Amino acid sequence: MLRVATWNVNSIRSRKELVFMWLERVPVEILCLQELKTETYNFPFLDFERLGYKCYVHGQKAYNGVAICSKFELEDVFKGTGDAKFDVESRVIGGRLKDLWLINCYFPHGEERGGTKFYYKLEFYDAFCKFLEKNFSPSDKIVLVGDMNVALEDIDVYDPVVLKDTIGTMPEERQALRRLLDWGFVDAFRYLYPNKVEFTWWDYIGGAIWKNQGMRIDYILITEPLLKSLRDVFVDTWARKKRQPKPSDHAPVVGVFEL
Amino acid sequence: MLRVATWNVNSIRSRKELVFMWLERVPVEILCLQELKTETYNFPFLDFERLGYKCYVHGQKAYNGVAICSKFELEDVFKGTGDAKFDVESRVIGGRLKDLWLINCYFPHGEERGGTKFYYKLEFYDAFCKFLEKNFSPSDKIVLVGDMNVALEDIDVYDPVVLKDTIGTMPEERQALRRLLDWGFVDAFRYLYPNKVEFTWWDYIGGAIWKNQGMRIDYILITEPLLKSLRDVFVDTWARKKRQPKPSDHAPVVGVFEL
DNA sequence: GTACGTAATG
DNA sequence: CATTACGTAC
Numbered sequence A, B: 001m002l003r004v005a006t007w008n009v010n011s012i013r014s015r016k017e018l019v020f021m022w023l024e025r026v027p028v029e030i031l032c033l034q035e036l037k038t039e040t041y042n043f044p045f046l047d048f049e050r051l052g053y054k055c056y057v058h059g060q061k062a063y064n065g066v067a068i069c070s071k072f073e074l075e076d077v078f079k080g081t082g083d084a085k086f087d088v089e090s091r092v093i094g095g096r097l098k099d100l101w102l103i104n105c106y107f108p109h110g111e112e113r114g115g116t117k118f119y120y121k122l123e124f125y126d127a128f129c130k131f132l133e134k135n136f137s138p139s140d141k142i143v144l145v146g147d148m149n150v151a152l153e154d155i156d157v158y159d160p161v162v163l164k165d166t167i168g169t170m171p172e173e174r175q176a177l178r179r180l181l182d183w184g185f186v187d188a189f190r191y192l193y194p195n196k197v198e199f200t201w202w203d204y205i206g207g208a209i210w211k212n213q214g215m216r217i218d219y220i221l222i223t224e225p226l227l228k229s230l231r232d233v234f235v236d237t238w239a240r241k242k243r244q245p246k247p248s249d250h251a252p253v254v255g256v257f258e259l
Numbered sequence C: 001g002t003a004c005g006t007a008a009t010g
Numbered sequence D: 001c002a003t004t005a006c007g008t009a010c
Helices: A012-025 A045-050 A116-135 A171-183 A188-192 A205-211 A224-229 B012-025 B045-050 B116-135 B171-183 B188-192 B205-211 B224-229
Strands: A002-008 A030-034 A054-058 A066-070 A075-079 A092-097 A100-106 A141-147 A185-187 A218-223 A230-235 A253-257 B002-008 B030-034 B054-058 B066-070 B075-079 B092-097 B100-106 B141-147 B185-187 B218-223 B230-235 B253-257
Touching: A002 A100, A002 A141, A002 A218, A012 A030, A030 A100, A030 A141, A045 A054, A054 A092, A066 A092, A066 A100, A116 A171, A141 A224, A141 A253, A171 A185, A185 A188, A188 A218, A188 A230, A218 A224, A218 A253, A224 A230, B002 B100, B002 B141, B002 B218, B012 B030, B030 B100, B030 B141, B045 B054, B054 B092, B066 B092, B066 B100, B116 B171, B141 B224, B141 B253, B171 B185, B185 B188, B188 B218, B188 B230, B218 B224, B218 B253, B224 B230
Parallel strands: A002 A030, A100 A141, B002 B030, B100 B141
Antiparallel strands: A002 A253, A030 A066, A054 A066, A075 A092, A092 A100, A141 A218, A185 A218, A230 A253, B002 B253, B030 B066, B054 B066, B075 B092, B092 B100, B141 B218, B185 B218, B230 B253
């Protein structure tokens, strides 16, 4: 059994206590983190090593930053996509576990429609697709996880009317994410639960978590060769509902595989 | 028995947990606080009320701020000294308990010799003396407590050679503080313990508290009519030595009176 | 070394 | 609403 989790922790320094509390509850084999918000040397390597994790970290000061913490050594670890324009930010890390590729990505937020950051988000998705096409094949076993900052369909937001044309729900963004699916990825959660309404992110503002006013923007995407191994995907809201230590605005999403 | 404590807490918001832990150890009747570093409306009135304290608070955003928390109601509470030049900062609060005047003051730090803030410190002492002369008499029963930011004598610093001409130890500053004594105040700690070497402040930097490299800059000054009631003065380093919650750089000083 | 305000980001 | 950087103060 291989459990792969993805969690935008919104700063690993202020969240490490919570992360380790969570790992006691759900001791996943592979934990993919986004928004470390700190440089690699500040990452709590030792705490993870004590629990038997080897950490592959692509940090950045203040913004972004991604890591894969794994119970098993990874090979062919890479950071970034090779596109110099986007690799100035630390958003992508990946590696290989035998014949299984793991890719962890923090896609841009986008801020609001029409702005520089919005187009940056769409172009980033473009560049990411090119990176896939160049380096992988849909017949490879790939688990692509992360904060995609897009809710794929109306079922993935608490109120599509209220959220119409807000960031993460717009057609251009959905199309950008859908291109990953068209290439060969399957949204593991939606594959298993076609009608389930669950979210992975809730705004800090206004106690959105308590009204379950969220969005599903964190994903576990897998290629077809992995479909037969997929056993479950679940969102654990425990950490998001903690008051002390303070939570990230994202909840961890866990994929369970039998390989 | 009346116990009067003075404590520069270096932000009441980040220190309130520690303050209440300390009050369980040493439940003083009157607690005078300096460097609240927040406006009056942020003061934890309710937590103090739960313990039976009435609070008189003269707050200020980010800097300064003083309060008297008392088990007994005070009358004739005043804030500032009446000198408009210095009353733009919240450094003084006082009040009367029957025939006993309580004055709590956070004297300026001074930064370094020769600068604007250094002269501001000396002028503040001047203004404070004038305030005393105008409103009080040495034959009144007065307890003046606070962070004076001056170590009166060489015995009041851990190394007078190392600290020579550093802020808080300079002749001009000592003379400024001594003018309060000349007016009619007695340094209660030194009165009881002429040769005792104790400190009330230790720099955060370099773990000064663990080497006891400190200075005695927080005082309980009393007028002569109170001398016969004075039973003890002690510095409680417990709170300064705590690691969690984080300590202020000052320790509380407690005066014990039998009135 | 610790804490605050401000501005930027999500 | 919660995080970070930076500047300021002690």
